[in-house]
Amino acid sequence: MNEHQKISADIVATLTAGPHWQDLEVGSLDALLAKSAVIEAQRGQVLQTRIGLMLSGVVGFETGVADGRRALTELFHEGDLIDLRRHDRPSQGRLVCLSDARLINIEPAAFDACIRRHADFGDAFVKQIEDQTGRLRDHTADLVLKTPVERMVSALFEFDRWPEVHEGLPEGDRLSLHLPLLRKDLADYVGVKPETISRTLRRLLQQGLIETDPADTALVRLLDRSRLRMIANGGAPRGARAHRST
Amino acid sequence: MNEHQKISADIVATLTAGPHWQDLEVGSLDALLAKSAVIEAQRGQVLQTRIGLMLSGVVGFETGVADGRRALTELFHEGDLIDLRRHDRPSQGRLVCLSDARLINIEPAAFDACIRRHADFGDAFVKQIEDQTGRLRDHTADLVLKTPVERMVSALFEFDRWPEVHEGLPEGDRLSLHLPLLRKDLADYVGVKPETISRTLRRLLQQGLIETDPADTALVRLLDRSRLRMIANGGAPRGARAHRST
DNA sequence: CGAGCTGTTGATCACGATCAAATTGTGTGG
DNA sequence: CCACACAATTTGATCGTGATCAACAGCTCG
Numbered sequence: 001m002n003e004h005q006k007i008s009a010d011i012v013a014t015l016t017a018g019p020h021w022q023d024l025e026v027g028s029l030d031a032l033l034a035k036s037a038v039i040e041a042q043r044g045q046v047l048q049t050r051i052g053l054m055l056s057g058v059v060g061f062e063t064g065v066a067d068g069r070r071a072l073t074e075l076f077h078e079g080d081l082i083d084l085r086r087h088d089r090p091s092q093g094r095l096v097c098l099s100d101a102r103l104i105n106i107e108p109a110a111f112d113a114c115i116r117r118h119a120d121f122g123d124a125f126v127k128q129i130e131d132q133t134g135r136l137r138d139h140t141a142d143l144v145l146k147t148p149v150e151r152m153v154s155a156l157f158e159f160d161r162w163p164e165v166h167e168g169l170p171e172g173d174r175l176s177l178h179l180p181l182l183r184k185d186l187a188d189y190v191g192v193k194p195e196t197i198s199r200t201l202r203r204l205l206q207q208g209l210i211e212t213d214p215a216d217t218a219l220v221r222l223l224d225r226s227r228l229r230m231i232a233n234g235g236a237p238r239g240a241r242a243h244r245s246t
Numbered sequence: 247m248n249e250h251q252k253i254s255a256d257i258v259a260t261l262t263a264g265p266h267w268q269d270l271e272v273g274s275l276d277a278l279l280a281k282s283a284v285i286e287a288q289r290g291q292v293l294q295t296r297i298g299l300m301l302s303g304v305v306g307f308e309t310g311v312a313d314g315r316r317a318l319t320e321l322f323h324e325g326d327l328i329d330l331r332r333h334d335r336p337s338q339g340r341l342v343c344l345s346d347a348r349l350i351n352i353e354p355a356a357f358d359a360c361i362r363r364h365a366d367f368g369d370a371f372v373k374q375i376e377d378q379t380g381r382l383r384d385h386t387a388d389l390v391l392k393t394p395v396e397r398m399v400s401a402l403f404e405f406d407r408w409p410e411v412h413e414g415l416p417e418g419d420r421l422s423l424h425l426p427l428l429r430k431d432l433a434d435y436v437g438v439k440p441e442t443i444s445r446t447l448r449r450l451l452q453q454g455l456i457e458t459d460p461a462d463t464a465l466v467r468l469l470d471r472s473r474l475r476m477i478a479n480g481g482a483p484r485g486a487r488a489h490r491s492t
Numbered sequence: 493c494g495a496g497c498t499g500t501t502g503a504t505c506a507c508g509a510t511c512a513a514a515t516t517g518t519g520t521g522g
Numbered sequence: 523c524c525a526c527a528c529a530a531t532t533t534g535a536t537c538g539t540g541a542t543c544a545a546c547a548g549c550t551c552g
Binding site for chain 2: 061063064065066067069070071072073074083084085086087088089091092093112115116119122123125126127129130131133134135136137138139140141143144145146188189191233234237
């Protein structure tokens, strides 16, 4: 029960901060927590969680084929609800930690019961799922119609919307962010090879659009947001001869 | 009310047939239908629906960028629940008819109320959303890690799981299916150009894996399902020298 | 008929994958 | 502390392939 105490404190803090769970009543929380447990996992670890709530770190839904190709279909970070259940066919993939992460593992049955009994939780769940599906659709659209550069910059903006990536940065610094993923994982997320990630970042660097820190490879500074935004929106199509000198 | 009568009949028929809505009580249906209307739309038409239920035909969630590139992020067909609502940011795309289609347009408020009041409907909704999200994840994974051939064959199998594509075919014919999409739309769905679709189909044809009907261009016959299945699962990687003669 | 759209085929090319190797980073054990 | 193994990243050179450009055939519909 000491453990449950700890869960409650964590949850309340995270839920209150997030956009969707702040209107939740206390009774709804208790019902959800009854059979839940906080999981602390390290990078690379595979999680059995089917339903969960992200507290910190990043986990991803990973798919692969026989010859080693790997895809990160969807990313989950602080405040996200994980729901990997499936009824029509077995889920083709697994949940892996992309950084050290903390999350609440929720018993599916308790989750369903909570939705049934607490209307406010049901509302919050629906909203959360709608938003996450929207993000998944955005990402899918990116994969279909954008070039590698565009996809990468688009991903940078996606990360920029995560509050965590700005933690530990100087007060007035609105340009920088910490990449929450290894470049290898970023590559598997945007659908290119790590070599391409490396080369593309270098090119953006040479064009003066971004800046990186040799001491902290995760740190990226978005110098020209408006131009980067244009690229993310499709401003760097194939065959474009955009060799801006220096 | 004559119209509502008609809606009820349609819904009952569709819901009973589908995998998720068959356990629904009659009371739950009435609540949902109060402010709903059946929409009949033709190919190419843009729909305003935010929440809806597919009765027949195919509609897709379409995204595009300035220079004409187009993506079909997600497809909806008979029995699917459409939910395009979003709270974190405006939805970046629109719903278009990819064939003549019929669907029920549901008032979002009525939908929410129905979930709140009828637990059985809430359950059905959650299951339905979980399955559709799973399919969306599958497709996203395909886009990231598979080659164009693999993605195309994978899409063929996806369509093969739709009951409608086998309608109007001879009794014992388990090989054939009607492509529910134009090749152009198929291209925008699997993330290649129409020319590539054409060439790839021709190659599969030459390898004796599929068969097409000159009279009915939508008809495709999957001759060697096991080999096609292997391809869909990643059996045709880049650089593979698989020139099977004839 | 011609306008417009879809689909097919051919030729060329840009670009990202692939192969290969060097470099840096990280954790482990001596 | 260093030595070592191992993973992640970067850079370079080459190659395969799907996009691109272009032309044409088939079809529908006014």
